Amino acid sequence: MRHPLLLLLSVAVFTACTGAGGPSAELSSTGEGWVMFQHDPAHTGRAEMDIRPPLKQLWKAQIQGLVGYSSPVVADGLVLVGGTDWHLYAFNATTGELVWKFPTGGEVHTTAAVAGDVVFFGSFDGYLYALDLTTGEKLWKYRAGAEILSSPAVVQGRVYFGTFDGSIVALNAANGRKLWEKRTSGQVHSSPAISGGTVITSSYQEYRVYALDAQTGEVLWTFDTGGFIHASPAVEGGKVYIPSKDSYLYCLDLNTGRELWRFETGAPIDSTPAVAHNRVIFGSYDGFVYAVDAGSGEKLWSTEIGAEFIGSPAVSGDVVYIGGLDGRFYALSVQNGSVLWNTSLGRMTYSSPAVARGRVYIPSLEGVLYAFAPE
Numbered sequence: 001m002r003h004p005l006l007l008l009l010s011v012a013v014f015t016a017c018t019g020a021g022g023p024s025a026e027l028s029s030t031g032e033g034w035v036m037f038q039h040d041p042a043h044t045g046r047a048e049m050d051i052r053p054p055l056k057q058l059w060k061a062q063i064q065g066l067v068g069y070s071s072p073v074v075a076d077g078l079v080l081v082g083g084t085d086w087h088l089y090a091f092n093a094t095t096g097e098l099v100w101k102f103p104t105g106g107e108v109h110t111t112a113a114v115a116g117d118v119v120f121f122g123s124f125d126g127y128l129y130a131l132d133l134t135t136g137e138k139l140w141k142y143r144a145g146a147e148i149l150s151s152p153a154v155v156q157g158r159v160y161f162g163t164f165d166g167s168i169v170a171l172n173a174a175n176g177r178k179l180w181e182k183r184t185s186g187q188v189h190s191s192p193a194i195s196g197g198t199v200i201t202s203s204y205q206e207y208r209v210y211a212l213d214a215q216t217g218e219v220l221w222t223f224d225t226g227g228f229i230h231a232s233p234a235v236e237g238g239k240v241y242i243p244s245k246d247s248y249l250y251c252l253d254l255n256t257g258r259e260l261w262r263f264e265t266g267a268p269i270d271s272t273p274a275v276a277h278n279r280v281i282f283g284s285y286d287g288f289v290y291a292v293d294a295g296s297g298e299k300l301w302s303t304e305i306g307a308e309f310i311g312s313p314a315v316s317g318d319v320v321y322i323g324g325l326d327g328r329f330y331a332l333s334v335q336n337g338s339v340l341w342n343t344s345l346g347r348m349t350y351s352s353p354a355v356a357r358g359r360v361y362i363p364s365l366e367g368v369l370y371a372f373a374p375e
Helices: 005-014
Strands: 055-062 073-075 078-082 087-092 098-103 113-115 118-122 127-132 138-143 153-155 158-162 167-172 178-183 193-195 198-203 208-213 219-224 234-236 239-243 248-253 259-264 274-276 279-283 288-293 299-304 314-316 319-323 328-333 339-344 354-356 359-363 368-374
Touching (some): 055 339, 087 118, 113 153, 127 158, 153 193, 248 279, 288 319, 319 359
Antiparallel strands (some): 073 078, 078 087, 087 098, 153 158, 158 167, 193 198, 279 288, 314 319, 328 339
């Protein structure tokens, strides 16, 4: 294993079985739940329900390893999260009881994606897996060229993800057959965001954002930032929002890649933004959580937490939920950034929360998955 957890985290802080047939339109990650990284194919980070603090802990579940970058997803009464012990775990969303776990040949840092009754995820063993959601039984696996950190996105019967050898790949979700592959010149950490037939992702060492045709993989446009790109894009209203380690959040035109505005924090940004209430909300390594106007890039508020942020926010109604490297989990006001509530997770979190089924789920680095609900 060429990229153990500690090496990968230091980079973030400081710097198959195949078959024939066309894509199945029935397989798409939409509907109730929190079914992929940042909720949906566009990565808006916007929940379908309003959960307000203060929250109480309902349960916590321990996995055998650590939880690095993998964030929870919630579907069909299950909460799924990956671990450094080479497993994907499925817990009962109501009780926290372990339902099943699936072994791979490497650490699991991707956030799973669920479409219908199938769950998709990647591993550092270089495989993209498709499992039966109910049983955890393997349906197929696709051998990529290198480790997979990029969380898959699933839409219209296709699975999109990136790899450490610089590939951006589209697979048939029904059988794992490769539909197309685009090679870049750097590792792909970002989870692809899909909107309007366009796939948006980035190449880490190239500092470059890619827009690809979702059907063919053809490059539509590229945009160069001034630093490594670990965060994933969010797309809303024909605009792409993507942070870089050069300390800027960029807003690009979805159709052309033209820069519309940029916002500087003065520190690297790895937190994928959430987009809600005409605000773009994200954390930074400078210890602040920011909200900027989605149209103009004007700062609306910034709240100093004093903790660095890698994880991304989730917006539920008028509340922002985000976990920090100080080991605490925060709820902030969408309107003015005031801290409404916070609690200790015992250890820092690199993950992003999921909001579904009247609960908020978030893991800590030490491998504990928490479920919270309003008091």
